[in-house]
Amino acid sequence: MTESGTDAAAPERRGRVSGRAEDGWTDARLVEACLSGNQAAWAALVERYARLIYSVPRRYQATPEDAEDIFQTVCLELYNALPRLRKVDSLRSWLMTVASHASLAWKTARTRRGHVVDVDDADPVRLSTVDRDLLEDVERDQLVRDAVRSLPERCRELVGILFFEQPPRSYKEVAAHFGLAVGSLGFIRGRCLQKLQKALREAGIARA
Incomplete structure (x- = not known):
């Protein structure tokens, strides 16, 4: 430290x-x-x-x-x-x-x-009702981050780039980053989002 x-x-x-x-x-x-x-x-x-x-x-x-x-x-x-x-x-x-x-x-x-x-x-x-609502929102946001962190490394990186990076990159730039064709990126993105949806369901913040 x-x-x-x-x-x-x-x-x-x-x-x-x-x-x-x-x-x-x-x-x-x-x-x-x-x-x-x-x-x-x-x-x-x-x-x-x-x-x-x-x-x-x-x-x-x-x-x-x-x-x-x-x-x-x-x-x-x-x-x-x-x-x-x-x-x-x-x-x-x-x-x-x-x-x-x-x-x-x-x-x-x-x-x-x-x-x-x-x-x-x-x-x-x-804590007021407003304060408690704020903390519930904060906790939900952290659960989403935890779900992303639980993904396989490539999916975690892909989701991070596509949804959390600012300014956002173009699909062409993201595909080049991973050494993929633009068309292949959409398929991998879909697979990763399915895994994320499963992780969110397990965390109790997405519908089954």
């Missing part, structure tokens, strides 16, 4: 899914590797949940600069909490809770001039 343990590029500046071996690891394996000082594992863990973390303050209409501050706060909380995380399977929910606490603190401090609210003061019980 870096000296601070939390050095990471802003999520909106990140590219598509990388091809690192650690990207296919479970959260538990990543956390274990992080605790042993594996810098690549820490980078992969932050990369995996960067958009989830960053999207929470953005849903609260935080400025990009404030959202970046909240993102770094959550990453620091995660880094400090790694040794005592007991339920790694609940890491996504834990991150959403910490991000919502920090976002609510920012929101409260913004409306109370001169008053700084600690993260721990933001009680999740006080």
